[in-house]
Amino acid sequence: MFRSISTRISYMVAIIIILSTVVTLFFIDHTLEKDIMNAQGRTARNTIRMGLLYLKEGKQSIDDYRKQAYDNRKSAVKDAMKIFISQLDSYYDLYQSGILTEKEAKEAAYKLARTTRYFNDDYFFIYSEGLLVLAHPDSSLDGKNLSNNKDKKGYVYGPEMKRLGTSESGGFMEITWIRLGSTKPVPKIIFMKPFSKWNWMIGTGIYVDDIEESVKAQGESLINNMRKGFAQIRLAETGRLFIFDSDKKVIVAPLGAGPDFADTINLNTGKTLFHDLKDVGRQGQWKLDYKVRRGDGNEVLKQSFVQFFSPLGWYVASTVPLREIDNPVKSLVFKQGIISFVILIFAFGLIYYFVRKICLPIQNVSQVAFHVSQGDLKEAKNVFLNKIDPDYLRRITSFESFEDSNHKFDEVDHLVKSFHTMLNTLNSLVSQVQQSGKMVTGSALKLGSAIGQLEVAVENQAIATQELGSTSREISATSTELARTMNESTGVAITTADLANQGLLDLGVMSQSMETMRDASGGIFSKLSVINSKAANISSVVTSISKISEQINLLSLNAAIEAEKAGEFGQGFSVVAREIRKLADQTAMSTLDIEKIVAEMLSAVSSGVMEMDKFRKQVDTGVSNVEVMGDGISGVVDQVRSLTPQFEAVNEGMQNQSEGAEQISKAMIQLSETSIQTKDALEEFMSITDQLSTSVDSLEAEVAVFRVENES
Template sequence: MLRSISTRISYIVAAVVIASTLVTLLFTSSTVEEDMTNAQGRTARNTIRMGMLYLQEGYQSLDRYRKHAFDDRRQSIKDSMTIFMSQIDSYYELYKSGKLSEKEAKEAAYKLARNTRYFNNDYFFIYTDKLEALAHPDRTLEGRDLSNLSDINGYAFGPDMIRKATREGGGYVKLLWTRLGEDEPISKILYVKGFSKWKWIIGTGAYVDDIEASVERQKQDLLHDMRKGFSQIRLAETGRLFLFDNDKKVLVPPRGAGPEFAKTLNLKTGNTLIHDLKEVGKLGEWRLDYKVRRQDGEIVRRQSYVHYFAPLGWFVASTVPMKEIYAPVRDLIVKQGAISFIILLLTIGVIYYVIRRICLPIRSVSRVAYHVSQGDLREAKRVFAMATDKGHLKKVVESFETGKEKRFDEVDHLVKSIHTMLLTLNSLVSQVQVSGDQVTGSALKLGTAINQLEAAVENQAAATQELGSSSREISATSQELARTMNESTTVAVSTGELAAQGVHDLGEMGVTMDAMRDASGGIFSKLSVINSKAANISSVVTSISKISEQINLLSLNAAIEAEKAGEFGQGFSVVAREIRKLADQTAMSTLDIEKIVAEMLSAVSAGVMEMDKFRKQVETGVSNVALLGDGISGVVTQVQTLTPRFESVNEGMQNQSEGAEQISKAMIQLSETSIQTKDALTEFVSITEQLSSSVSSLEEEVAAFQVDQD
């Protein structure tokens, strides 16, 4: 027997469920990893955007402070210039009023420019409108042409000073210049204004390094606030934000990072991490995946997002270990795997129970089919009865028997088909066995009748041969008697003796004719028996033909039922084909027997007719012989007086000779008919043996089935 189909289906379903679960876990893992990565990226980008907003606010605050400080500083410079210009005007008025000479007035103005200081050691200077130095705290510059002078950055500020002082009525110029007493140039704002009365350009300026220092302090405060804020921000478990500038200087390192963080190498590119992040930020991208080596030597994968804040030249970046991004994914996969395993066990249990419930009828039906294929219909019925004693199959069979089929599936119809096929096959095989027994009995009876008929035909042939010999002897005797009667006219004297001898011979011939009449009567009766037996054979052949037709019909029904049963009815289909072949052979043999019996009936009927005719002729001959005996007796008594009538007697003898010759011919014909009848009986015996062999084969095939005899 094969393995349980429910077990195999359960294995298949379990394999499918396991495969789908694994595929789902893999798909979920990859999808969730991607989603977690994207989610972490969104979180990092949003956090960086928040940092950028804070930087934007800090920058705007710095920008407002710087702008306000510069505006105040420029206004202060302008106000100082107004005061200084009023003093220069006073000197000019003293010159105009004659209190001071022009030279004295100018010298007073020069002295005032050289000695006046304000704010952070800021000063005034006086140039001609061609930018020749007249008065300057740095006396080394006096008398020099400064029109082509440039600052440390190469900015030639002379033409701008001339334009703003003479044509624009005053203006500001920004440059890098060295503070008095120092060597390093710093940022400075100049305000220049023309004094047309003496064709001067008067200027003053203020160094703004204090403003930049104050801005820088605010930047440091901003960085402090950023450092404090970044320390509170956490991405995943240990992910942090950090800040660096265009010079790759780490302004706010990630919390927990070592002092060598700025030198951390990206093992994928061989560059420093800060370098790669700067390149990514400058390109407008966000994400960078990289590998770094920790202090303990372990290589870890990390993910960073970076954004560039151009106004300050700063980069805000994040760094998160990849394993922390994937940790929730692993936890989720483990939990989902455990849940899937529990669901898998429950699913397999439920599916096995359901499939077992579905496959139990199939298993029972397969056992029934197995016993049927082995020819044990009795055991098959017992197994089917045990399977249908209780449960769903009992309801199915009862519903089929009552004709109420509702909501039945293919298995239920298979049970119905097997049940119907089992009943039909059992009935078919039982009928075939009974029919085989009947055919066997008929064949035995037919064989006995044929043997009897064969013996009778042999006796008839022997009697016919004897009768033929007697007829030939009679014919020869009649011819000889005719010749004798021809000679009787010359030997009338010996007629008495011959007549006496003739009377004696006629007595013997009468006995012979009586025997011939009795033999012909026996032959006639035996031929009648043969005719009746042949008629019986015809009826037996008809019965065999009907039986073969019934067997053929039953085998056809069995083949139809086996075809309905599908693969379970293949064994029945083979048996049905064999039964149909045997039925066809029986039908063919029956047709041959019927043909031979018909020929035999025809021959026997002809023999009966000929024998009846011969019997009548024999009876006529017996009568003639009796009359002849009476005549001869009269001849014996009146032989002396009947000599003249020998001619008429001679004529009668001639007629008797001709009748004897006709009898001889009829006996020859009867002998030939008997031979043909014997040959036909021999052929009929062969056909009967073939029929008996076919019936034996059929019985052997059917004997393989064990059926219940109802």
Template sequence: MINNLKVRSKMFILVLVMLLSILFIALFNARQSDKTYQDSIRAMRETLYGDYDTQIKNQVNCVISLIQSIYDKQEKGIYTEQEAKQLATDLVREMRYGEEGYFWIDTYEGDNIVLLGSETEGTNRMNAEDVNGYKMIQDIIKNGQNKDGGFTEYYFPKEGETEASPKRAYSKAFEPYKWVIGTGNYTDDLEELAIEKTAAQKANYLKTQKIVFIIVTITLIVLAFLAIIILNSITKPLKSSIKLLKLMSEGDYTITIPESYLNRKDDFGDLGMAIKLMKDKTQSLVGHVKDDCDELTEIAATINTNVSQLNSQIEEISATTEELAASMQETAATSDELSASSEEINQSVEIIANQTKDGAKKADEISQRANDTQISVEKAKEKTSSMQEKIKADLLAALEQANVVNQIYELSESIMQITDQTNLLALNASIEAARAGEAGKGFAVVANEIGHLAEESKNTVIKIQNVTEEVTSAVTNLSDNSSHLIEFVSTDINDDYNTFMEVAYAYKEDAAYISQLVNDFNHASQELSGTIHTMMTSIQEISHAANEGAEGTTNIAGRCVDSLAQSNKILEETTHSKENSENLKKEISYFKIS
């Protein structure tokens, strides 16, 4: 239960117990002093009463000795019994001691013989009573008949007074006359004498009691004053500490701890320093948390903005990669068409080669039939002209279709630009992911994967460009050779046919030359067929690469969609983090630090 009391109450109880203890000790000492004083009065009374008893006993014994001497004289015959008794009563009646001491004599039967010569003499007072109904004469006579006499206490009025006062009497019998001689004195006089004799002691006792009372009073006042000072020195700083702690518990850390409190050298000074240290530490901690919350809120807002921008860029990349996939698919389709055209060109070249073989045979026949060559030459001229036009048209169509390779190069350049842009976006995404820290690790992996795919696409495009350049070079060579061939057919052969017709008879000598020329043309056609076959292989590789590129860009688009989903998840997490930061900031705002 005492643990539930306040410190002020505990101190008050402690001080109250101390004061009550001192007061109890003082009262106990006063009681003991009063007991000692009463014991001394009692001892004084006993001494006075003892002296008084001895005195009245001696006085009575003196009277008995006097009567005994008279009785002895009576025995000797000097006095008669009557004379002796008369002398004895006269002497006793006149005898005094002290101021008011006198004697009386009663017979065993209660008849009074001597009593100051009063009217009581000669009367029987055996049944006399005091104011309390006490028959004191009977006891006086009875006690007096004891061997050594006896004492009797009763109440009896003083001379000239009506009010009874306490009196103590001593009586002793004188056996020869059967008298009981007695004397006594009022005990209130003894009390007054005892008080008078103990007056100095009483004065000393009262003085001592007064001094003790003053000392105790001063002690109690001083202790109470010191207790109040000590209590205030404890409760005031304790209340201040409680007030400070309550304010701090309410979140107010703007309070200032008084220097007088901190400069104390006692436990409360240590408590004040501890509270100040706790206040400063908590204030610093709350300040840092507030700053971190603000910074976290800004970072979350920045991440939200960046992730939103990244989502837009990923959507653009996804759309671009889809367009790129469509373009790559178109490129693959065009490559297939180019491959089919190359196949047709190859077939035409094979026809040309076969025809050159036939021309060689005919040249041999011309050589053998020189005389009949004119008609054959005319027919050959017509056939050659017709073939020239056909070959020219086929070559021009093939060359026109071969220009598709340039379009492939241009498309590869576009793909190269797209891959460069993808690399740039992947780099930006990696930078933003690094800024995001732990939350951007997943996005960083996706950005690295996009960069890796863009790098692979770039390498594939470079390979496509290299193959395209080779195909372009081959097509250029084919175009040059075809141009030369067409030019050759359109000019030289026609002129030769015209000349041959003019010099038909001289053609026989030139037949061998024509045969060799046709064989060379056949060889060139075979080389052209090989070149076209190589071009067809390159075009097929281009088509395959385009298909792979389309598949890769499709995968990129799919991964962009996955990245977009991850980015949206990151956006949700950052939004949640921002909300948590706002909530934490709201909670921290409970504390006042400035």
């Protein structure tokens, strides 16, 4: 099925656009997905960093609050301790002044320790340097040694208490203890101070559970603020941040998480999600891709980023379904595909329009080339006139050279102009070749007719020459016999008279034969003259054929040049032009052979005419001699008896006549050979003429396939 070049170019461009679009969409899909994943990862990491920064600031704020609260509380404890020790000093001064005994002073001090309260039911106690309880609000402890005693968390606080209680400056320590009248252990700060006057260790404790409760409240407030802040942060569509601690306890759950969120299993590893996130967070790897099963039983691919916050032992992590990252990419690629498809349709239509507009002249020229290859130059001309825009054709053919024009022409314009020029040249060339072929055919027919006539004339000449040769031989034999007879007649007069009478009769016959020979030689002469004239005409015809072959050769050369200009579209005609040139060359060679043969024939015919003219003159002379001889013999017959002495003269004349007859016989033999040669030459010339006619017929057959514009 034929497809136009415009359609093929449009298909090719469409395929290129489709391939480039597919590659672009694939590249966009791959690159965009990668970029969005990276962007999502950066967003998640930055969001987690912001959460960590907020946690750090909150932790710092809580720590500052605790530190400030503890510092204030410790300062108050120190102030209370100063007041208590100052009272002990007053009891010691009373002892020193003798107002109170040592025992009374110490009992008063013990009582003061047991009954004194400050702040939140806080109290003082007195230990010996060996950690023996001397006075304590809890009377059950009086008299006990607390060296190996433990707090409610199992901390053995005795050694540290002894160290601080014997130190000049004293110091603070923290234990977990049960408040008086309560059963719940709470944190407590113990301040120990030595009372060296009686080798005591004075201590006081202040419960800081209120501080811890306040700190805890601030922590809860921090967590609530984190929940509110994380609820406002979105990663993709449903992605959220969440916080869990090292015990896999959810601190801040993501929005929509169920109560079993902490028990979520990573289907890729078979372990809990928090376990895998802890490993990633501890190792600082940030990202974890995992698969979980939703409540409806469907599996979902997700991606998390996690970071460990060591001050609190918390993990801040994100969770985003991967489909929410892929869906925007797929949506964008789909939209891009729709846009690309619309652009492809529009581009294909636009390209097809312009390519068809550009390639339409090429398509028309290809039709012209097809008709030229079929030899239909007339239809090729009609394609130029009917299918190519006349204004366009007039514009590109109005210049001898495109370089001389101010207009811009492309390769298609060159091709159309070249085909138009080639078609006109080819039409003119084929017309001339056809006309020349007709002329050569007519000349060949005439030449064949003339050669036929010449061949008949030569055959007649050969027959006449053979007859004349036979007659000449007979004359020669008769003359020889007559001479012999005249020799014998010299001695026998009577016999001579009889023989003279017989000779007179023979002379009459010879006279008739000489007359016939003269007429035959005249006919031969006239036939040779006609042959000479025809040979001259043949020479002119040969000259015409030579000129025609030169013209054909020149035209075929021009056609080959035009076909070469047309490029591959003129290859078919270039082959025809070469064949025409070969035929022209063969015609020229045949013409040269004919010319050579005609020249040889002219030479032979001219020689034959000359010899025949000479022979004719000799025959005339012989006839005259025969007439004279007839008169002489008549006289001899009348006067033979009286003119016997003259027989010698007659005998001598007969000898001469015999020699002349012999010469005539030789000339006739030569003329017969010349006639045979002429006949052979005519046969060869006839063969060459047949070859010429065959070549002309072949040339006409080759050219006949072309239908030129001026044909009906």
